[in-house]
Amino acid sequence: MRVSDASVLGAVVARLPTGWRPRPSPVVDHLVSYVVGGESGRVRRLHLVYADARRLLRTTERREALAVLESHLTQAVAEMAPRRLFVHAGVVGWNGQAILVPGPSHAGKSTLVAALLAAGATYYSDEYAVLDPQGRVHPFPRPLQLRDAREMATSVEPESLGGRRGLGPLPVGLVAVARYEGGARWRPTPLTAGRAVLELLSNTIVARSHPSTAMATLRRVVSRARSFKGRRGEANETAAWLLEAVG
Amino acid sequence: MSKRTKDQAARPRKRRDGLVVQELPEETLVYDLERHKAHCLEAASAAVWEA
Numbered sequence: 001m002r003v004s005d006a007s008v009l010g011a012v013v014a015r016l017p018t019g020w021r022p023r024p025s026p027v028v029d030h031l032v033s034y035v036v037g038g039e040s041g042r043v044r045r046l047h048l049v050y051a052d053a054r055r056l057l058r059t060t061e062r063r064e065a066l067a068v069l070e071s072h073l074t075q076a077v078a079e080m081a082p083r084r085l086f087v088h089a090g091v092v093g094w095n096g097q098a099i100l101v102p103g104p105s106h107a108g109k110s111t112l113v114a115a116l117l118a119a120g121a122t123y124y125s126d127e128y129a130v131l132d133p134q135g136r137v138h139p140f141p142r143p144l145q146l147r148d149a150r151e152m153a154t155s156v157e158p159e160s161l162g163g164r165r166g167l168g169p170l171p172v173g174l175v176a177v178a179r180y181e182g183g184a185r186w187r188p189t190p191l192t193a194g195r196a197v198l199e200l201l202s203n204t205i206v207a208r209s210h211p212s213t214a215m216a217t218l219r220r221v222v223s224r225a226r227s228f229k230g231r232r233g234e235a236n237e238t239a240a241w242l243l244e245a246v247g
Numbered sequence: 248m249s250k251r252t253k254d255q256a257a258r259p260r261k262r263r264d265g266l267v268v269q270e271l272p273e274e275t276l277v278y279d280l281e282r283h284k285a286h287c288l289e290a291a292s293a294a295v296w297e298a
Contacts, residue, residue: 192289219269
């Protein structure tokens with residue numbers, strides 16, 4: 001990661017992926033560059049974000065540049081992690097097992113995770129299930145990103161919702177494909193192990209580039225888990241059902 | 248060409264290349280590397296596919 005203006009380093013560092021460490025070597029696998037824009041007299045320079053030589057964004061808004069930077073860095077880690085499989089999912093812990101809620105952005109994962117934390121679950125992630133080759137899920141402890149009615153995201157620490165952070169890996173006890181739909185009631189149908197793998201695979205970052213590895217890991221995930229799919233309405237109702245189901 | 252050979256020629260052929268196959272206890276998962284599409288075959292479908 002490099003920037004053209006040291007004054008933004010604090011804001012950039014705050015958006016680096018969880019667990020980042022400085023490296024002394026200038027040789028890197030992937031180079032992300034932020035050319036800082038702004039106004040100088042009558043000249044207005046754009047904010048530019050690059051991934052290696054590819055330009056990701058040019059914008060007048062610093063906030064937008066930082067958001068794209070953060071999103072890209074997280075995605076890059078998910079794609080390049082050698083021993084972990086990243087699946088788009090909300091994750092909480094409950095009684096020694098993990099509940100996975102796979103789904104794309106804007107599917108309501110964070111809202112449901114927040115309701116689960118308020119009901120006493122332990123926080124693992126509202127964005128990625130980070131799976132090891134044994135199919136256990138590890139914490140991805142960035143703050144929750146809760147959106148308001150205007151789709152503006154706010155970072156919320158899990159402790160402020162009554163939740164605690166999970167520390168170690170957990171086996172997956174429940175997979176719940178729960179797509180939000182206003183007014184819907186949560187009446188899920190069971191998924192077979194194979195169908196559950198397909199649902200998880202459709203939310204897996206490297207599904208296309210490493211399908212064999214992904215399917216082997218996901219098979220281990222579902223071998224110990226019960227899986228369900230349905231439309232959900234109010235998050236608290238669904239959260240209570242999920243906690244009851246995992247026991 | 249014998250009748251048997253004609254019947255065999257009319258059968259769809261099982262693809263063997265460009266697939267990732269994972270066996271589950273009661274299902275078979277098949278990932279098509281060309282189309283990037285995954286399929287879940289229950290036992291009867293898997294038996295037809297294997298035949």
